[in-house]
Amino acid sequence: MMPPLELLDFLRKEDGFLITTHINPDGDGLGSAIALSMSLQGFGKKTVLLCKDPVPHQYRFLPGHEGFHTFDNVKDFENIILVDCNDIDRITTDKSQISNLKFQISAVIDHHESERPFGDIRWVMPDSAATGLMIYHLIKELGIKITEDMAVNLYAAIAVDTGNFRYENTTSGVLRAASDLIEAGAKPHVIYRWLFEAWSEGRFDLFMRVLNTLEREDGTAIVKVTRRMFEETSTSPDDTEHFVEFPRIMKDVQVSVLFREIDDTHYKISLRSKDDINVARIAEAFGGGGHKNAAGCRIKADFETAKKEILTQVKRFYMSDTA
Template sequence: MASVLINYSERSKKTMAIVEDIEREITARHRFLLTTHIHPDGDAIGSLLAMGFLLEYLGKEPVLFTEDPIPAQYLFLPGVAKITHGLPDLSTIDACFVLDCGDSKRIGRVASRLLEIKPIIVIDHHLGRDAFGDICWINPESAAVGELVYHLIKATGADISYNMAINIYVAILTDTGSFRYASTSSQTMRIAAEMIDLGVKPAWVLAMVYENYSANRLRLLSAALSTLKTYYEGRVGLISVSRDMLRATCTSIEDAEDFVNYPRSIAGVQLAAIIKEIEDGRFSVSLRSRDGINAARLAEKFGGGGHFNAAGFKGSGDQETIKQELLSEIGNLMEKRAVGF
């Protein structure tokens, strides 16, 4: 496979060596398992699908797996029907790609089985607390893993098809908050522009991702917004989603994706959080920040992680206890001026 210079701020010999290692593994092997984190978002799904199309282009056999269902707004993406939620016979797998997942626990319940595959190739833009993998390409400067998949495609010399392009575009669109987050760079915009030149229609994609919800999802949003409270003189906004809400609205936890952006949009709110009850007694907390607030540092206090402006963690117990512990830690960090308040 031909290698090309990756036009990235970290375009170093080490980076090129990692990319070349990945190319060699692709050349040497045939059947690849591709997976991502639990409760996959647009970057996870788009990157997974684009990577699958790349491997097919190169004459390989990709097997795409996610533990959780694909949220309804991404079911229009080319290749999504190929994603399975049951593991194949792992003895037939030559290597495993783990995308957009910097912590092996976020692979899900099957993590221990998948980690037995050799080699594990991790491509991510999160600085996870649980480094894993035999080959790891981690670039926290990337706005989305979709950017890294794009550069890998370029490195292999493959032509970017429309199916690759639309999945890369959705990966970048969703992980940048429609190009609103601070992670959006000129590199990000150039890649998006190239995907548009390859046939992606931004208005149509935007409508499919953000204007294609069910009435039940809006009922769930209404219930979640009814829990909205602000703290610390309006600088912190918090909402929650319970299992009772999901049952009452006939929705799933995947329907709550991006709800955290609603409290974040309130004037004066610098840190937003949503506490989601993913199972009885188990919770997922998503954090979004702006104005110099380090959401990742806060998440790390609870064993999680992520980006400066977007992070999260998981916890067990009851919702009120988790909320109070979160608010207490926010207060401590504010007092110590450790997150930029």
């Protein structure tokens, strides 16, 4: 996996990098951004980490997670790098915050299938299992030694987006990179526990309530989380991460969908699929995007209408993908 020469030259010659990731950050976006920042600082560069939302509890074991700034206190940067997203509109929902960002050169490092035109320099690889894997190869190509802290962040990033190396995107190259990161100091059992075995009692209660909403139709499983569930369990949207993946455990489920209520007529949709069913195309039909087997979007409609619209698109693409 060879990074573009233009990107390598940019990182070597320029300075003052604002490194940011998407709203509602996950382990790939956070770990990738932190590791890139650490590597460039080791190269003698000045970096600033930016994330609109707080780092979720399950990722606060990542070395350097406390280094993220908010839009209110970001200053002193010349260039911007988007990590794990390729659309500047994905880093905040406040358009004024974007317009206040002034930079000379913009770069994108991402692996999402749904592309946007942002970025003077673009390295977008939909076939990469994780952005963290791309950052791993970038750091290696820059000739920077991977420290233990970088290794923890990169291993966590890759583990999140491969489902701890269980998903279809787990390749021999992914496992070789993971092995190298373990050699550099990442401890798989510690990282696994933080990522997948550190739920609060409230989160577990929320999970059981969500499972009780399960509906199935023609190979599609649907679950829902409401604002009331969050209130009654003292949880937040961050606590629903990975919930959408559990219905896929059932043998006959090919597509899993999680509806998260934003208000009475607005839902955030998460989609997961098996094998060759491309849920990114389903998400794109509603203005969203993502990967072939993991994507998301938003729908402004009541639940029954939103569910019907999603099922219509699932059947449309499921039939074409399996024809």
